[in-house]
Amino acid sequence: MSVVARPGSPVFPLRRQFVTYPVRRPTVDEVVAADRPQEPIHCLRPAAVANTARDFVQSFPGDVLYAVKCNPDPVVLRALWDGGVRHFDCASLSEVRLVRGMFPNAGIHFMHPIKARGAIRESWELLGVRDFVLDSADELAKIRSEIDATGVSGALGLIVRLALPKGAAKLDLSGKFGADFDAAVALLRAARDCAETLGVSFHVGSQCLDPLAWRSALELTGQIIQAAGAKIDVIDVGGGFPVAYPDQEPPPMAAFFAEIKNGFEQLGLPGARLWAEPGRALVAAGTSVVVQVQARRGGMLYVNDGVYGSLADAGTLAFRYPVRLIRPDRDASANRIEFSLFGPTCDSADVMHGPFVLPDDVAEGDWIEIGQLGAYGACLRTAFNGFDHARIVEVTDDVRQTELLRLAA
Numbered sequence: 001m002s003v004v005a006r007p008g009s010p011v012f013p014l015r016r017q018f019v020t021y022p023v024r025r026p027t028v029d030e031v032v033a034a035d036r037p038q039e040p041i042h043c044l045r046p047a048a049v050a051n052t053a054r055d056f057v058q059s060f061p062g063d064v065l066y067a068v069k070c071n072p073d074p075v076v077l078r079a080l081w082d083g084g085v086r087h088f089d090c091a092s093l094s095e096v097r098l099v100r101g102m103f104p105n106a107g108i109h110f111m112h113p114i115k116a117r118g119a120i121r122e123s124w125e126l127l128g129v130r131d132f133v134l135d136s137a138d139e140l141a142k143i144r145s146e147i148d149a150t151g152v153s154g155a156l157g158l159i160v161r162l163a164l165p166k167g168a169a170k171l172d173l174s175g176k177f178g179a180d181f182d183a184a185v186a187l188l189r190a191a192r193d194c195a196e197t198l199g200v201s202f203h204v205g206s207q208c209l210d211p212l213a214w215r216s217a218l219e220l221t222g223q224i225i226q227a228a229g230a231k232i233d234v235i236d237v238g239g240g241f242p243v244a245y246p247d248q249e250p251p252p253m254a255a256f257f258a259e260i261k262n263g264f265e266q267l268g269l270p271g272a273r274l275w276a277e278p279g280r281a282l283v284a285a286g287t288s289v290v291v292q293v294q295a296r297r298g299g300m301l302y303v304n305d306g307v308y309g310s311l312a313d314a315g316t317l318a319f320r321y322p323v324r325l326i327r328p329d330r331d332a333s334a335n336r337i338e339f340s341l342f343g344p345t346c347d348s349a350d351v352m353h354g355p356f357v358l359p360d361d362v363a364e365g366d367w368i369e370i371g372q373l374g375a376y377g378a379c380l381r382t383a384f385n386g387f388d389h390a391r392i393v394e395v396t397d398d399v400r401q402t403e404l405l406r407l408a409a
Contacts, residue, residue: 092119108127
């Protein structure tokens with residue numbers, strides 16, 4: 001069954017505003033100079049996404065499953081495919097439909113530990129999904145029941161997600177999903193009886209800057225596997241691979257891969273495959289957002305996007321994104337100072353403290369490019385207060401994010 005995602009669906013909400021906008025321009029500066037935008041513009045860089053994906057796929061010692069939730073825009077997904085990504089970590093039926101509609105031969109893995117029965121059934125019967133994550137006996141029974149009800153045979157893959165202790169990642173993910181030690185042991189034994197492929201997964205948390213977090217998680221994984229005594233076919237080290245922000249400089253990705261490779265080899269699992277589920281690390285540099293300054297009050301800039309739009313993590317998680325001023329008509333001051341941003345809604349919680357370093361003569365009507373927003377930018381937008389209009393344009397340069405990070409340092 002071929003399923004095509006429709007513009008306007010929750011999977012990529014910006015597409016409902018993508019009407020007669022230019023498909024491609026060479027640079028962001030040319031976009032601003034030509035169009036003088038009064039609404040936020042998401043500037044997609046497919047070349048940057050493809051290049052980043054190609055480097056990750058070639059360097060990671062296993063299979064790369066892109067975490068679709070991070071950025072499900074079709075242009076981004078196509079760029080990932082062009083970069084060599086052939087497996088996708090989906091967390092909802094909508095994501096499964098989207099990926100299958102775009103890539104009929106992709107490997108799709110349903111990695112949400114708790115799934116609706118109908119989602120399991122349709123994914124298995126109509127969309128060719130064979131791998132499912134679980135973290136409880138109830139979910140195992142649900143998966144088996146729904147698959148049996150379809151009458152469709154296939155090689156079932158079951159991946160048991162482990163609970164990890166709270167770690168030091170910027171966004172801790174230890175509280176919602178995962179089986180503890182004893183539950184994981186029992187699940188592995190039970191799942192082995194019905195799974196063609198049996199695996200173990202974990203997630204160290206989003207934007208994890210410490211390669212040793214994966215070492216510790218793999219050590220725990222080994223203890224659980226030994227206690228279960230079950231043959232394991234897959235070790236999935238999850239996501240959490242970090243990218244650089246103005247106040248966050250992670251070690252080289254090679255350091256993470258080295259810890260993972262060594263920890264995987266220490267498990268001593270002949271024939272087992274290694275998986276990872278990167279999201280942010282593949283797509284963060286693939287999008288920037290251009291906002292316009294609507295007012296200035298001292299060190300506070302009122303802009304036309306905010307925490308209810310593409311800048312949710314700048315508010316809730318206090319992420320500092322790299323920024324630069326765009327002023328087509330005249331030069332900006334060489335002196336730079338720190339600013340905070342207010343978003344466009346009437347909610348006083350729509351604030352991003354940053355600080356964001358910009359020329360000291362920023363004024364109403366100027367534009368600001370905010371970088372590293374390819375991860376969890378467009379997909380978190382809401383329509384709160386009616387500020388749901390944003391546009392998309394592709395730009396062909398793939399070096400601007402590096403420049404933005406340099407300027408923000």
